[in-house]
Amino acid sequence: MKTIFETLEMNEIQRQVQGYCASTLGKKRVDNLVIFDDVEDLDEALEKVNEAMKLISIQGRMPLGGLSDISLLLEKANRDGTLLGEDFLKVAHHLECIVSVKNYILASEVKTHFLQDLCDGLVENQHLLNEIQRCILPDGSVGDHASDHLYSVRKKIHQIQVNIRTKMDSLVKESKDILSIDQMTTKNDRLVLPVKSGYKNQLGGLIHAQSATGQTTYIEPEAVVVMNNQLSEMMMAEKAEVERILYVLSQLVKGNYYHFHFNLEILEELDFVFAKAQYGYQHDCCIPCIEEKGKFISLKEARHPLIDEKKVIANNIILRDHQMLLISGSNTGGKTVTLKTTGLLSLMALCGMPIPCLEATIPLFDQIYVDLGDEQSIEQSLSTFSSHMMKIIEILKVSTNQSLVILDEIGSGTDPQEGESLAEAILGRFLEIGSFVFASTHYGRLKTFAKEHPEILLASVSFDLDAMKPTYRLKLDSVGQSYAIEIAQLLGLDQDIVNQAQMIKREAMSEHEKLMEELEKKQEQLDLREHELTKLLSDNQKLEKQYQHQMHQLNKQKDELLQKAKDEANQLLLDAKENIDLVVETMKNSSLKQHEIIQAKHDLDQMKYLDEQDIIKQDHELTVGDHVKVTKMNREGDIVEVLKNHMVMVSLAGLNVKLHEDEVTFMHPQTKVKKVKKASLKKTTVKKTGTYEINVIGKRYEEAMSLVDKFLDDALVLGYPHVRVVHGMGTGALRNGIRRMLEKNKHVVSYRDGGPNEGGLGATLVYFE
Incomplete structure (x- = not known):
């Protein structure tokens, strides 16, 4: 038999909320959602979500990206086990997540109570985070500088290789x-x-x-x-030194075992709360008001959250001075949707979730009981009627005056006269129990029964006769018609049969009934027009709220930009004052002539041009042997040949590069005149072998990555078709880091391991476009 969560499709809501969770911790909490039985606990849960929704609306979601379940790692460390490099990366992400969460709350403009208390309970550990970041590289391997001994050993390994x-x-x-x-x-x-x-x-x-x-x-x-x-x-x-380092770090984790566990509990709660809040924010939900001994239900502009937002109809589902709501109307699904909406939204609220309403007040139900749809029991060989009856019998046994009972098409599935009688008797018993009942029917006799009992409020789901389709609009305190003949006509029933049915119906109706039918049709048309006007007003109010929010954001950005501009202007003014004071002091302490004073004033005028880039002008006439610097490549070399049209040939580490004289800066003349033989130049030129390489063996990870990145840029500028990067085998950290860099470089067509005479696994050959 289906549970209440399955019947009302609460499990689908849980699945959607889990999509907003940052970790498995939050997802498990969503899986374990239950109905609260204590109003104080429920109010606290809802207030946490309310605070989170306010934060999200102003500064976005809480940064929980680095959160993961590290409880197994903590247990391993607590038993003196040695964690792996990948484990320490998770621990580091956990510690970074704590810093991000605290900064998020600290930067908040919204005053929170419960969330602030939670975040105050988080324990930072900057020392452990620094140690992990110092010892463990981004790929999970232990870095060379994790200890002096490890650095020494790896240096010897490199030398032996x-x-x-x-x-x-x-x-x-x-x-x-x-x-x-x-x-x-x-x-x-x-x-x-x-x-x-x-x-x-x-x-x-x-x-x-x-x-x-x-x-x-x-x-x-x-x-x-x-x-x-x-x-x-x-x-x-x-290997022994790496294991020692990992063990020492593991002992540091063990020393903070309880802090980590407390942090995990708090972060799990925050993930859970913000997932519910993000769901509420995305679906325009409100925080329901829960009354412990509540005597009425009010769901204003309630929407079923699993129906397309563009198609869902918002209804006011209100049961204030009555105990039971009996819905009638056309047989087109509108009644069932209203009942499901009432049940699902009540269940969501009692589980501590925001609900898709404009405003909501719900009693603290001890339980929600539902009998919906065709739940025929094949296993027990029961008919649809029998299956429904068994469920209603069970509900009658367990429901109380604080229960919510939802019954769809009560008494259907059998002889109409007997069904009406049973339905009337069952509803009478629920009135005696005092349960909150939402039921639907198309029996005329039940409508008469409802009019005779002030505890029952009649409602109907309207039908648009002009468009010949249901509006799914709930009308309180009204009686609905089934519109069976009209719906049959819409579905394609032969027109002659439709005409005959309408004639039979008219002949069987009294004048009073005919008049009432006409009045109800007019009323439905008026209600439809009223709804359209109300919707337009509501849409305008929403647009106004969006406008106000956007104006708030723009004003905030404007204030920030203005403040930044003021700060920069003030700093420029301070700098200018210092320069002016310096010039004035110089003028006071020296006997300046008139032309010198004019020059000093000119210097002051020139201060505003300090940000302009200097234009390189070559005062020195470049000759063969001059030592120069190639500015854009940040490299130095010697001129080996002066060419026509202000071009020069510069030797950079054996590679001849043709450049314009404005692209180089003269450093100093040749220290030793040396004739360059063409034959020797030919031997050093790269064009003969087509190779260009860099060796980063023994370099620290970060230093090696920086060197290789610049090396690749230089190779592209110099036009090499392929290059070789020598990184050695070692732990594989350099090799893996370089491979990841190559994957991201759009100019790299392919790469491969070096061949037997190219360095083998200790080198990588890179090919450009």
Whole structure:
């Protein structure tokens, strides 16, 4: 059997609210929504949402982006376990989230009580955050400078790797006659030489593999074996130091175990509250007023939250001086929507949520009982009528004078006379119990029963006869007609049958009934016009509110910009005063002549032009050998040739670049005259090999990223088709960071690992457009 949450589709509302949660913590809280049974607890929950909605309307959602459930990590640390680098990133995000939340509340223009108390309970830990950021890199690896010892070990590892590569390069040259390929390669993560199998005994060392044909044997030379063993020892030392650092950080987390748990509870509550508030803000909801012993229900301009906002009809659902609302009208779904809206909005309010109304007052119901739609029980072989009856019997047993009972088409599904009788008796019993009842019917006899009992308020769902369609507009204190013949005609029933049915109906009606029907139709048309006018007035009020809000935002921005301009102007004035005082003091302390005073005044006039960029003018006549600086590249080099049309050829680290003389700044003349031979120049030019590379092995992560970023920009300016970045293997942090940078660079077409003679996994080749 469906639960009340499923019947009223509250589970769909929960799913939507979860979409506004920043973490699984908030989502779990939304999953566990229940009806409050204490009015003080419910009022506090609703007031928290109210405060959050006010904050959201002015400064947006609370920044909870870094929030995640770190409870398992805390338990691991508390049991003296060692957290991983990725775990510490989550802890850091948690600490950063706390700072953001506190700043959000601190910057707020809205005075809050409950949310302020929650945020005051959050405990910051800047020391731990700084330690994590110092030791753990953004990719989760431990940085070189996490400790002096780690830095020293990694430096030695780098040096050994350089020595190994240098030695292997030397052996390749020495042993090229016995090699299958004139280059080194890798096997089992070791650098090896591909030796012709017939000469394998001529080169001492460890055999790692053999080619499929057996013609090549891959040997790690003996001299390199020793260095690789040293490398393995240093790798083990590095691993031990990394584990020590992670353990020390884990102990710091353990020391703040209880603070973290309290923080998690508070952040979970904030995520939960702001998710409900964001839902309320997006759906123009209000905070309902809950009365513990309330005797009336008032839902003004209530909308069903699961119906398209462009199609949903807002209704005033009010039961003030009555105990029961009996809705009649056409059989087009309007009655059921009204009942579902009443039930769902009441349930949302009792669960501490804002509801889509202009204004709402709801009693603190002890429970909501619903019998809606076709709930035939196939398992129990029960008919629709039997299924409804069983549910109503159960509701009669458990409902109280503080219960809300919703019954759709009570007494339907059986003989009309018997159904009317049963429905009348059941409604009578609910009147005796004192429950709040919202029911729908199309039985005429129940309408008469309602008129005889002052505790029952009649209502109807109107029907637009001109458009021949339901308006879904609820009219209180009115009796609705079924419009069965009109609806059948709209659905395509043969016109002759429609005419015959109308004739039979007219003949069976008394003059009084005919007159009442005409009056009801006129009343419906008037109500429709009144609703259109009311809607126009409401739309204008909403537009006025939006205008006021936008004006508030614009005035706020204007004030901020004006204040910023004033501050800048004041600072400029202070600077100008200081300069003026300096000039005046100079004039007082010296016997200036008239032309010198004029020059001083001119200097004052020139102050307003200080922001203009200086234009580089070349006073020196550039010659071969002059040392110059290339401004836009921030590099220095020597002029190797003076060309026509004010162009010069500058050598930058062996690369000749053709530049205009205005693009360089003269530094000093050549210190030693040296004739440049064309042959030697040709050897150093990059055009011969087409390669350009940078080596960042041993650099800190941030320094390496900055160097590579500038290197790529320079390579693009100089027109290289491809470059090589040497980063080494190490922990893989540099390699991974560089790969992420390349992914984001729109000028990079592709990249790959270096080949056997290109650095292998320790290098990356980059190709530009």
